[in-house]
Amino acid sequence: MSARIFTAAASLLPLLAPTAASSYDLVKEYSGDSFFDGWSFYGNFDNLTNGDATFLSSDENKDAQLAYVDSSTSHAIIKVDNTTNVPFNEKRNTIRIASEDRYDIGSVFVADMYHVPYGCSVWPAWWSQAPDWPTGGEIDTFEGVNMVTMNQMALHTEEGCTQNSPSQSSTLVNSTDCNYQANENEGCVVTDPETQSYGEAFAKAGGGVWVTEFAETGISIWFYQRSDVPDAISSNSSSIDTSSLGTPVANWPTGGCDIDTYFEAQSLIFDITLCGDFAGADNVFAETCTGYCYEDYVVGDGSAYNNAYFDIASVRVYGASGTNVVVGGDSAAAPNAEWGLGSLLTAAGLLLGVAL
Template sequence: MSFTTFLSSLALLIAGATAFPSNVSKLAAAYALQDSYDSSNWLSKFDVQAINDPTHGFVTYVDQGTAQNLGLIKNQGSQVYMGVDTTSHLDPNGPGRKSVRIQSKKSYTHGLVIADIAHAPGSNCGAWPAFWMVGPNWPNSGELDIIEGVNLNTYNQVTLHTSAGCVPNVGAGGQSGHPVGNADCGAGGGYTGCGVESGSATSYGTAFNANGGGVYASLWTSSAIKVWYWASRDVPANIRNGNPDPSSWGTPQANYAGCNFDQKFSNMNIIFDITFCGDWAGAVWGSSSCASVNPSCNAYVAQQPQSFTDTYWLINSVKVYSV
């Protein structure tokens, strides 16, 4: 090999060496951190909504000042606590139990949303907590319920709600949960939605907490909406180190494909809430074992404040990555 050829080869090697990290960087940036919500900025990034409950629950959502004064929302170390009034005995025909509902100031179209949850509201008669996303002009811009359940349930239910005409191929490509509700996510005005109930008995409520809490990850693209759940001890390392890679996560709990997601889902805000009774927990009260304690959901919630001492969220963080 001539000296000139040697120099040319060396130049190519150096060029390749400098290009390689660039390629790695591009791959790592496939899911770039867009927003991080935690105890350092929670109340600057969420609005505390003192509104009438759109699901007709026996609840009084209070404003930020009231919530803070009552200890219903606060930092607890490096975590965010959001709970309900656990001391007041109420009139079942009067205002409902005080609680907190928050909505992100920012909305999203597409994204990877990863919620690290130390404690979710327990599986208690009358309780109906949810972690979800929703767009304006409901149901036309969509709703994605990521964590939701009622009463004594311990199996999480993921549900899509939107306008008529979104009939996804649920489970295409594999999912661990099983479908519930409508085939059309917008049938009946979007109220029932198309749900997937988890196959994991520790995916929600009291069992979720006894299992050490966990992480929910929701991937929303033009072609699919997928949701995964892990107990804290099983969270993938690439989530923990801030470089999430959904292709490595295996089968999701819920896997929706085949709907025109860009037409049906857009500009969705993140919401946490805890309501009571209402359109779901109240509607199924009579068919649950809770009815043997009290025939009225509202009366039970009004008269049993001590039953809701573990009805609270304790959040480590919510991170949103662009896709």
């Protein structure tokens, strides 16, 4: 997949009513010492987005310890190798994991994090996709590159899915066509205007929580910085009612994209790659970083990656009350699986967001 630089446009959208009320019950929790149970490690170089990175296998990670549970906090850490001296023409080790179970329409994913990866050349994401992408679609809840200050969210689908009349708080709409064949897989992208949704500001604010509702009525994403996390989420409740969460930051209603048609059960994915089609694109990289992506950051002693890590308190999955949303197997972690994480937002869009 080649990167395409596009100009992100901000659309002033009316704040409509929140999405339909729904009640969900806890079906799976990834946390504590057992956090990494039920995840598959990719175990291959980044043959998906041309990143200068090697994603370790589970066995390789046992020695490298780039994915582990911090004994002092019981939080899961997923990081880039920041201690190895990488010579020119070699890649740096990092992690990509995907849930072995998939979660169907009628799910809510709640990710509580205290730190997300950032830094020049760094391209992290928290997202999901169906195993036969682009069939079955993709949901990007968290994604950023280099030293940007705001998170972007997106869908990627087959032709026919668009964002139409969303009920959302963000007015920063980069694109509305979710078709992976349009604009070189740009996707339908919404940027969060909250500067504490990414990078150093996210960490200084104590992190935050993302809530992704994957429903027949549409797909919605909420973000709460630590001080604003509602009781319904911070209490680790066994159920959640999305009608209590207020207006989502981003929303893709079924009116523009029939969820039953374009989406199937999703594997949950964390990954951090380096440079590649997005973070390493010359114009994108130069907006927030100096020098050369690979030569000045990937190569060398690794100190550039001291902040390139996820610190995750938990991931909780809820299912619509009275339904079974868990689908076993078919993880999206296997090498050579399709990768839909290609939503490319430009610094022009980012700067526009800051200005607003």
